[in-house]
Amino acid sequence: MAGARLLRGAVGAAGFLVLGEVVIRFxxxxxxxxxxxxxxxxxxxxxxxxxxLAGVGATLTNWALGLLIATAVAVPLGVLLGALAPxxxxxxxxxxFMRPIPSVAIIPLAILLIPADELMKVSVIVYASIWPILIxxxxxxxxxDPQAKESLRSFGFGDLAVLARVxxxxxxxxxxxxxxxxxxxxxxxxxxxxxxxxGVAGIGVYVNVAGSGNRMxxxxxxxxxxxxIGVIANVVLLAGERRLFHWHRVRTGVAES
Amino acid sequence: xxxxLRCNAIALGVAVALALTGCSGSDKPADSxxxxxxxxKTTIKVGALPVPDAVSLYLANEKGFxxxxxxxxxPVIITGGAAALPQIESGALDISMTNYVSTFLAVxxxxxxxxxxxxxxxxxxxxxxxxxxxxxxxxxxxxxxKTVLVNNLxxxxxxxxxxxxxVAGLKETDVKFAEKPLPEMGAAIKSGQGxxxxxTEPFITATQSASGFRKLADTMTGQMENFPIAGWMATEExxxxxxxxxxxxxxxxSKAQQLASSDRKQIETMLPKYTKIDAKTASVITLGTxxxxxxxxxxxxxxxxxxxxxxxxxxxxxxxxxxxxxxx
Numbered sequence: 001m002a003g004a005r006l007l008r009g010a011v012g013a014a015g016f017l018v019l020g021e022v023v024i025r026f027x028x029x030x031x032x033x034x035x036x037x038x039x040x041x042x043x044x045x046x047x048x049x050x051x052x053l054a055g056v057g058a059t060l061t062n063w064a065l066g067l068l069i070a071t072a073v074a075v076p077l078g079v080l081l082g083a084l085a086p087x088x089x090x091x092x093x094x095x096x097f098m099r100p101i102p103s104v105a106i107i108p109l110a111i112l113l114i115p116a117d118e119l120m121k122v123s124v125i126v127y128a129s130i131w132p133i134l135i136x137x138x139x140x141x142x143x144x145d146p147q148a149k150e151s152l153r154s155f156g157f158g159d160l161a162v163l164a165r166v167x168x169x170x171x172x173x174x175x176x177x178x179x180x181x182x183x184x185x186x187x188x189x190x191x192x193x194x195x196x197x198x199g200v201a202g203i204g205v206y207v208n209v210a211g212s213g214n215r216m217x218x219x220x221x222x223x224x225x226x227x228x229i230g231v232i233a234n235v236v237l238l239a240g241e242r243r244l245f246h247w248h249r250v251r252t253g254v255a256e257s
Numbered sequence: 258x259x260x261x262l263r264c265n266a267i268a269l270g271v272a273v274a275l276a277l278t279g280c281s282g283s284d285k286p287a288d289s290x291x292x293x294x295x296x297x298k299t300t301i302k303v304g305a306l307p308v309p310d311a312v313s314l315y316l317a318n319e320k321g322f323x324x325x326x327x328x329x330x331x332p333v334i335i336t337g338g339a340a341a342l343p344q345i346e347s348g349a350l351d352i353s354m355t356n357y358v359s360t361f362l363a364v365x366x367x368x369x370x371x372x373x374x375x376x377x378x379x380x381x382x383x384x385x386x387x388x389x390x391x392x393x394x395x396x397x398x399x400x401x402x403k404t405v406l407v408n409n410l411x412x413x414x415x416x417x418x419x420x421x422x423x424v425a426g427l428k429e430t431d432v433k434f435a436e437k438p439l440p441e442m443g444a445a446i447k448s449g450q451g452x453x454x455x456x457t458e459p460f461i462t463a464t465q466s467a468s469g470f471r472k473l474a475d476t477m478t479g480q481m482e483n484f485p486i487a488g489w490m491a492t493e494e495x496x497x498x499x500x501x502x503x504x505x506x507x508x509x510x511s512k513a514q515q516l517a518s519s520d521r522k523q524i525e526t527m528l529p530k531y532t533k534i535d536a537k538t539a540s541v542i543t544l545g546t547x548x549x550x551x552x553x554x555x556x557x558x559x560x561x562x563x564x565x566x567x568x569x570x571x572x573x574x575x576x577x578x579x580x581x582x583x584x585x
Contacts, residue, residue, distance in 0.1 A: 111340075111347065208307065209334060213459065
């Protein structure tokens with residue numbers, strides 16, 4: 001079952017690459033666009049390039065740090081707002097206004113305000129990753145089964161006990177989903193900040209240097225790796241979610257995808 | 258068991274404490290050696306584009322010219338002179354490469370920045386208007402009503418094209434300018450997003466050899482012959498706060514500029530180390546020149562031309578923007 005799915009995926013990816021190869025080799029020749037075979041060849045060589053490895057290290061460090069800080073800020077905030085309805089109503093308009101602001105657009109402002117380059121990048125990542133985690137935590141807190149809460153209260157448990165025994169475990173799968181979505185957003189912002197602001201090392205910095213040297217193949221190969229890293233992060237976090245919250249998938253009947 | 262664990266923890270704590278004191282102890286000699294040179298700041302971050310223009314920064318590092326001055330220079334990749342301005346203002350960078358047109362535009366809006374060293378001057382065929390080999394465009398006059406791609410609007414590229422248009426009897430408003438990053442410009446012209454583009458190296462060589470592009474005009478002729486392109490800048494505040502560090506940087510860079518201008522081989526071996534330009538390309542691309550002195554008269558030409566073409570509202574006395582090398 002899983003094998004067949006993997007095979008179909010592989011066939012799809014291969015077909016896509018072959019199509020790209022044919023279109024570029026015979027249709028867009030002379031545009032300076034390297035075909036997938038060249039990009040994949042360069043991508044395969046990249047793990048031996050110390051510049052690129054330093055770049056991946058720098059990008060992933062900012063990414064992890066930003067995601068960690070965003071989680072540490074957004075989860076308690078989401079729980080607090082979710083537990084205190086009047087507070088949430090007061091803050092919600094601000095949230096709804098700030099959430100859709102394209103985070104990439106605040107990078108120039110961040111450059112001007114935050115002198116330390118790494119701190120600037122991490123701050124931008126934190127800003128962008130807070131929203132998915134916060135909103136998902138809020139949804140999770142709203143989704144708590146009111147009967148479970150009431151029955152616990154009727155047995156004489158206080159608010160804190162209800163929070164710890166019912167609300168938090170019930171909201172946890174939503175929080176995890178929020179973190180997984182934020183991980184993708186954070187990677188986009190980590191690379192975007194490097195593309196816009198430059199820096200000493202980073203996947204985005206590598207793309208900039210490759211571009212200035214007219215190496216479209218290296219630009220695209222580095223971009224390819226950014227995509228791969230994003231996929232790996234998603235797979236790892238999804239597997240973690242499934243292990244931790246298997247009961248949640250059973251309860252809500254989310255189909256295996 | 259727990260006692261053993263606690264012992265380990267204590268041992269670890271002592272080790273960390275020792276390591277920390279060891280670190281601070283080893284910092285001291287470094288500081289005092291810096292003091293002997295009298296520099297206010299011994300480690301600086303310098304922004305540079307990964308292009309041939311910036312070669313002296315990397316040469317000075319590799320040849321130890323900065324070290325001789327007691328200076329540790331950490332190069333940082335920037336994405337453009339205009340983009341680097343907020344980075345020197347915020348203190349993210351101590352010094353940055355900039356192009357003179359961006360600098361004077363910024364000065365005209367009241368930015369307190371100083372030019373501290375020269376970097377790059379255009380040579381023949383370093384800023385060319387390029388068109389596809391089969392383009393019907395034969396002369397600059399043919400550009401009337403056409404779209405010209407430039408890497409930055411209202412900057413050195415558009416100014417360069419404007420001076421050529423003037424010779425052909427046209428105005429800047431007779432063509433349409435569109436912004437496109439240099440790496441994508443060749444493909445953008447091929448796909449019809451513009452009829453011509455202002456390209457620099459290594460893109461001139463690349464589009465010529467790979468896509469059969471030809472030169473419509475060399476913009477670094479006439480009014481822009483030997484045009485000063487790029488320099489090193491710092492904020493006025495930084496320049497007055499760290500005069501000795503500034504002077505040390507100026508001496509080292511000047512030495513590297515002399516080396517670059519006297520020995521092309523030095524540039525060719527350096528390029529593959531800090532750019533993705535390979536050795537083969539490095540040996541064939543056209544390079545400008547690397548002046549070792551920041552000359553106000555030469556730079557005044559840039560400000561005057563910007564005034565003539567309406568890039569500046571009022572005249573700028575370039576002398577006031579230069580932080581001259583101190584005699585000390």
